[in-house]
Amino acid sequence: MAVINEYLRFMMDRSDQILALTGEHIYLTFIAVVIAIAIGVPLGILITRVKKLSGFVIGLANAVQAMPSLAMLGFLIPFLGIGSKPSIVMIFLYSLLPIIKNTYIGLTNVDKSMIESGKGMGMTDGQLMRMVQFPLALPVIMAGVRISAVTAVGLTTLAALIGAGGLGQMIYRGISMVNNKMIISGAIPAMILALLVDFILGITEKAVTPKGLKK
């Protein structure tokens, strides 16, 4: 108990700093994931229309995902400098793949008979996408967003290395001072954040599932 108390006291002493870093962490993650959604979902839709592109786009996103994130961060410094800009770009690039992939899979797996009946009712391609395909694929797309967002929370800890702040800063300071209290003070809020994001997006995923698909 004494140990836990000591850790808690340390966190209380540093609560201002921990809160500020948590704020930075949320900011970096949020911006990056929002951009990833804004680009990833349309790109996913595009490659269901222009099938020739699908192999290329998914392959490229796969390759980006395979690159070590630390190397990516270092690689971006000459172009974007230090701080939040290169960090957001790095997190964005890593968040892209699950979103593109799930959008593509979600849309291509929509029951053919649904599309047929849509066409039978005289829907245009746009209406078909808006009113049939997209709503039906939305749960799968949201699952991709969820994976991206949870991964992004973890990735954002790296941003501290290039002066962008976030909870990683607490962790790296803790490592350089060999201070476990400091490491834990960075790690626990990051874990809570990841679980929270997972929980909230999990609820959203259920909420967007069309009535007919709910079991």
Next chain:
Amino acid sequence: MRPSKSVSVSLITILILSLLTGCGGGDEGKNNSNANKEFVVGSANYTEQYIVGELLATLVEENMPDVKVMRKLGLNGTMVVHSAITNGDIDAAVEYTGSGLMQILHKDIIMDPNEAYKVVKDNYHDKWHIKWLQPLGFNNTYAMAVKRDYAEANGLENSSDLSKVASKATLGCSMEFSERPDGYPGWKQAYGMEFKEVIPMDPGLMYSSIKNDEVNVISAFSTDGRIPAFDLQILDDDKKFFPPYYAVPMVREDKLEEIPGLEELINKLGGKLNDKSMAGLNAKVDIDGMDAHEVAKEFLKEEKLIKN
């Protein structure tokens, strides 16, 4: 249990136990040769530390071919190096008197370099049986640095002058500096000012970030080759906040006993460098892009401390 099964179980148990206890019987027949002896050199994670780490490692490697030299360079800061050497993960590293005094031992500042050296040396011996050998000769202190044109535009000559700009300036520093008592927490008290923002980062990035105007002030290392190369100006520490940081090789005492002649060999490096020559070696890595190992080897050759 069938007999064959129980036999195999016990055989496996014996095998595991013998692996765990390492009963290979290899340690018998000790003789005077240094064969099978290991010497592990550690260092922190910035250029100068890589170079001085390589100096130690290469010196021993070339002069004591029997000793197996291993490098654990690039550890994340003074405290990590300290815990590695106290628990025996590394045998030697180059540490700075000021860091030992203030960050490790939590003593009050001592401005006299010789006295600081003596206090650190005695305390390390008593507390951890680690011996501080002859100082290498240079003093790599922390130094607040700004770009020359920034200093001129704002009339900055010494660190106290920073109060003119602190409220709108950002400080770039290492993660370590942002936490150390002889770093920012102590500095802002001594000088009675706080910067608008402090951005901790990888130590090597400080210099390029000030060069690109991403920060205004950095807590530079005074022997860094990028200070002249990027036209940075060091602001005099007029409040005498930073202690001297003379670089000194420190070695575990059990290792010095295990390898005869090791202490004498490393002491040959004593006094071989000064602030300027160390800055020159750092510049070879940071400006010319040479490898720390090559730089160290070249230096040792010039000083005739290794043969080829």
